[in-house]
Amino acid sequence: MELLKKHDPNASFSSLNMEKIENMSTSNEIEDEPIIVLGEEFDQYAMIFDRYKDSEIFGETGLLSKYYMYGQKRMDTLMESEHYQDSPEIEQWDLECKTWDLIQRLYSHRVQKSHELPNIHEYSSNVILEEAFYIQTPEAMENTIILNWLKDIFPEPPLLEISGKKWLYTRESIRMKRLQRKTLKEDQLIDELDPDAPTRQRKLLDDKDFEFERKFLRNLFLLIRSGDFDKACDICKETGNFLRSAILQGCIEYRDPLIDNDNSELGVMGTKRKQLWKKMCYELSKQTELDPYERALYGALCGDLQSVLEVCETWEDYLWAYCNSICEYQITMNLKQLGKIKPSQVVIIPNVDSISLPSILENLIHSDNELIRNDANEPMRIIQSNIITSKVDELILNLNTQLQDIKNGTSSIDITHTNISIDQNNCNSLIQAYIELLAAGGKQDIVPLYVAQLPHDMSIEIYAKFLSNINDDQQRIDQLHLAAKYKLDILNSLRRTVDIVYSTALINDDIFNSFTLELVPITSTPSEWDLHQIRALEWMKSSDDLKYDIIYKSNILYRLRGKLNAAQTLNLRLSSSVLITKDMVESEDSPEQDKKFRHATEYLGYSSLCIGYMRYENWKNIMSNGLNDIKNKIDSTEKRQWKLDVQVKSSGRMRYNLLRAYPRKLAAPKHILCIRV
Incomplete structure (x- = not known):
């Protein structure tokens, strides 16, 4: 992956007389105030980039992790402050952290040149075949990476207060009526306590049990939405919902360590007849008498869309629902192609074969739901969308326009340091726009760091244009020291600075007409x-x-x-x-x-x-x-x-x-x- 280029012109600084720099004449001219106000995050990001730009990009100690950690720190500070608790700035920092996380995950995969395939034979378990499919199909692997990212960034569901046994109040009502020898057939409450009783008898639970059941099902769905499968199973067991726990565990793909030559100590696990289980989940997701969150739960397990979309509330929820359905479909089709699934066993999800991530993201931008539409058009989510779909050049052009808007005061500040593989010309244009933004915002001390990332000729032109507007002597001294630090071609930059000022003066002073x-x-x-x-x-x-x-x-x-x-x-x-x-x-x-x-x-x-x-x-x-x-x-x-x-x-x-x-x-x-x- 090409990152922001770090060009060394190998310019000689032996002739740069630092004593003369320190003794430059003092000017009475006052430097103009910054055109816009930029926050301290610009300095902090520059400091992080300067310190870690030559180290690893990915990993826990890499550059992207440092960006992520700084964003988390800023967000935590804002959340701890009473003044900022409801500030939109918290959401912006949250989105920025999520973006760094997405870049880390996707591009660490994209730059990895090769993956070791598992040993595959005629009797290999499906889980091994799935692993090989992801390695051999980068697009499918990326879909899974995005799906896991959407799960991990989902906020942790609230704790569910467990009051006692399952359907405690309904159970007590049935017991009391039996003691009183009352008939239960005319009652609106169920008279049996098996899991299917409400559906089979078309009767209700006690109001308190019904309210708890509703909260439980929503909490269970949110746990699956966040990818916390183990906790979902645990809460089922804690509340006496053993049938639902068994249903959840049906999603585990079958594997046999002995057949797969795997030294794992987990032993045989998973569901051999998973397609039958998926058909059951799909049918349950279509049962309109069930709670919407219960239907969405079964829909998420089998890859259904309609039942899941009904309970989605955010842009991330919608994208997760589509990604989940795409991943389930791709795995099913691969196993079918390998002869592991008979055509008659395939669960057919309507329209899933015609959807793709680019079309999904485009549809969300034009969603009929105003909230989703606004979320999709939020600048940081547009960046995330371009990263997901590998439209990085378009991303750079959008960022370039955004930076110009910020400089001109027509847009709110929303800057990211996207060190990703892009067309070099677009990359250079983005760096140039960012430098102009820093100059307009009075961040002169960090400009040379980014100038050093440009090609030699372009760095001279951009730096000279920047220097042509500096009149304060101390700032000039600082710039000369920084130019030496980042090995900029200062001699040619200064020559070009004079040329730029002369050309500008020739136009603005109009000396010929006034002669x-x-x-x-x-x-x-x-x-x-x-x-x-x-x-x-x-x-x-x-x-x-x-x-x-x-x-x-x-x-x-x-x-x-x-x-x-x-x-x-x-x-x-x-x-x-x-x-x-x-x-x-x-x-x-x-x-x-x-x-x-x-x-x-x-x-x-x-x-x-x-x-x-x-x-x-x-x-x-x-x-x-x-x-x-x-x-x-x-x-x-x-x-x-x-x-x-x-x-x-x-x-x-x-x-x-x-x-x-x-x-x-x-x-x-x-x-x-x-x-x-």
């Missing part, structure tokens, strides 16, 4: 998009290997006409003295070196131009402020002092010492032509 010949004042505040692009460039300060990328992509920003204010901000935040390295200006003759040299000298030119502009602006301010002040000055000494101040403050040279340090002549950028004094 004028007038220069934006260098002291004005840059636009939001200008700052966003500069902040994107600052991502790459974390690695020395990205210095050239910063220079190259910064030149693109510098070239934006009239953006003097943005250029000055960029110059202050990304100083050329830090970025320009010796190897960029070496005189080695090669196309690559020549390209580096040209971009480095261009960057130096822009930097020098910004310094010149800023000094000119400072000089102009001094002159303007000085001329206004000098009119009020009378003392010539003060006038001379003012002139001296102007000379000192405007005497700075435009980094000539730096320019002379390079062996080639630096061409002045065309921006100089735009300077107006």
Whole structure:
């Protein structure tokens, strides 16, 4: 089984300078609040996945069991709280636990490549033949797995309070009437105490006995519904219903350990003429004078549908009834094919041969019963249905849509981590949608864990898109540490981050339509998009290997006409003295070196131009402020002092010492032509 892919791009992190990461400049920008609110379960599931993703998936200590145990813990906590006792959240966690259980059972079977067949010969018991049939027929095995799952998730029936002997009050009434020598023929109560008396005499039990019998039959059916066969037999014996206990035990398939070469110490057990027993149960299930739960009990034992469906109350009940009928039919047909059952002995259940799990689940979605219809359309049950029918790709598409709805605020939160075999493209799309949900919900710290499960190229694109929206410095530092932890290709992700921001700014800032010949004042505040692009460039300060990328992509920003204010901000935040390295200006003759040299000298030119502009602006301010002040000055000494101040403050040279340090002549950028004094 392919699980969520864990891709290792083998990216090198030797160049990731952690000291530089810690010393990244502090920004005054405030990160936007989360678009939606996500619960702590997202963090907990991520922690479980991170801890156990490389261990076994199945088994008591596997990843799926950890998910199940966490769900149980959450549900138990809610049930213990008075505030949440009637909360729908309890039902949601219950459904989620059941889903993890279903995935565990079905997929542990689906991924198992081979099963050992039992030794079969001409005289093998039916139970051995059934075992071989399940091994050789995966579909039938899955039906049985689903049936057992539906039994096990059924809540334990309430305890039945046993008051005494069977039909205690009716028994006492008959005894008293006999003592009083009263005739019993005209009485509405039965006058005999054998199990068939009410049906044969068409008479009643005492009201108290009748009420207990009704509760007993319902409890007995619920025990069979939950798969607790032994307890059902025990309660029959405890209440004196020995005939019903014998009927229940008729469902045990015959086996003989001696014939089957089985070392079991159980000895010979089961019913040799089981088909005759099934016919009896089927006939009893059609007796309308019997209690509905008694008829449903006999119907469940023989695989009947009509009698069982009459007492079903939930989506799980209906699915169990159909699965039970399908399993009984499949076993019967297999034994008939093997010659173990004569055609005349087969119990014919109407329409059972034409039903299938996909059609059953589809019918439940469109059920006339509103309660069942609502249950079937509940998101978690839709997930269960898709898992049962192996429509996992459809499941992923539904989950993808659901995640988008949650992100857009149009759906309630209902997320599962379905680590199952699916089309890889659909799987990647689901992970992408889940990452976007986490980002919208402020769960940035667990995003890299899921990004690492994507293919290399896709992980770069998705992670870069995520990083492009992070402006808080501490969050940036955290992301760089997490990227290193999960071995993400951080260098290419950061390069792609800048590209994404540039492309987005080009669309949103609309720089071409707003272009004028007038220069934006260098002291004005840059636009939001200008700052966003500069902040994107600052991502790459974390690695020395990205210095050239910063220079190259910064030149693109510098070239934006009239953006003097943005250029000055960029110059202050990304100083050329830090970025320009010796190897960029070496005189080695090669196309690559020549390209580096040209971009480095261009960057130096822009930097020098910004310094010149800023000094000119400072000089102009001094002159303007000085001329206004000098009119009020009378003392010539003060006038001379003012002139001296102007000379000192405007005497700075435009980094000539730096320019002379390079062996080639630096061409002045065309921006100089735009300077107006």
